[in-house]
Amino acid sequence: MVDSPRETSPGPSLAEEAYRRIEDMIVVGDLPPGMMISENQLADDLKCGRTPVREALQRLKLEGYLEIHPRRGALVTPVDVRKQLELLEVRRSLEDLMVRLASERATRQERERMMELSLEILEAAKAAVMPRYFSANKEIHMLCAAATRNSMLIKTIGPVHGLSRRFWYAYIEDERRSEAATLHSRSLKAIAAGDQAAASEAAAALMDFLERLTRLAIERRL
Numbered sequence: 001m002v003d004s005p006r007e008t009s010p011g012p013s014l015a016e017e018a019y020r021r022i023e024d025m026i027v028v029g030d031l032p033p034g035m036m037i038s039e040n041q042l043a044d045d046l047k048c049g050r051t052p053v054r055e056a057l058q059r060l061k062l063e064g065y066l067e068i069h070p071r072r073g074a075l076v077t078p079v080d081v082r083k084q085l086e087l088l089e090v091r092r093s094l095e096d097l098m099v100r101l102a103s104e105r106a107t108r109q110e111r112e113r114m115m116e117l118s119l120e121i122l123e124a125a126k127a128a129v130m131p132r133y134f135s136a137n138k139e140i141h142m143l144c145a146a147a148t149r150n151s152m153l154i155k156t157i158g159p160v161h162g163l164s165r166r167f168w169y170a171y172i173e174d175e176r177r178s179e180a181a182t183l184h185s186r187s188l189k190a191i192a193a194g195d196q197a198a199a200s201e202a203a204a205a206l207m208d209f210l211e212r213l214t215r216l217a218i219e220r221r222l
Helices: 014-027 039-046 050-062 081-105 108-127 130-146 151-171 174-192 196-221
Strands: 066-069 073-076
Touching (some): 130 174
16 A cells, blocks of 8 residues: 655646536536537636637547537537447446556555545435535545546546536436445445455446346336
């Protein structure tokens, strides 16, 4: 188990902050599928310049959230349920690598926060408060990725997690959230304990759960 000092880094750039905020708006449906959004309006809403927004929109386009239409704006893409299965194929191996590395490399402070989040996500699911649940879910993803100390993995798995959250917000019923929270909690506890095998097993169980729900969502749409 690695217990290195917490690494410090500069805060997010304006473009990164714009990206995070716009992604959140798309994920939770504040910017719903089919909506045409304007660069100028987003800059006003986010109280930042057009350049950071433009950079954020281009990044979101590459990740599949948007289609850019010159002189018209950016169109929020629909949630493609079938593509979730493709996404899960990619996420499964990335998730396993992430939890294994995080189990080995997380700092003491990160492990303490993981234990806190293992309780927070259970409580949020029980309270059935969507913003609280997804806030915890997003922090879990970001914290575990950061704990790997692998910049390439962090950049790769971030968009995968974001697209997964968007699918969850659109398709998963409240009664399923408690089961997902339990699986997340189990994974966090294993990572915090530095148990790579248990963390890998928990990650696989979470991916199996997500795949079952995705297939169920596809069946319901047929």
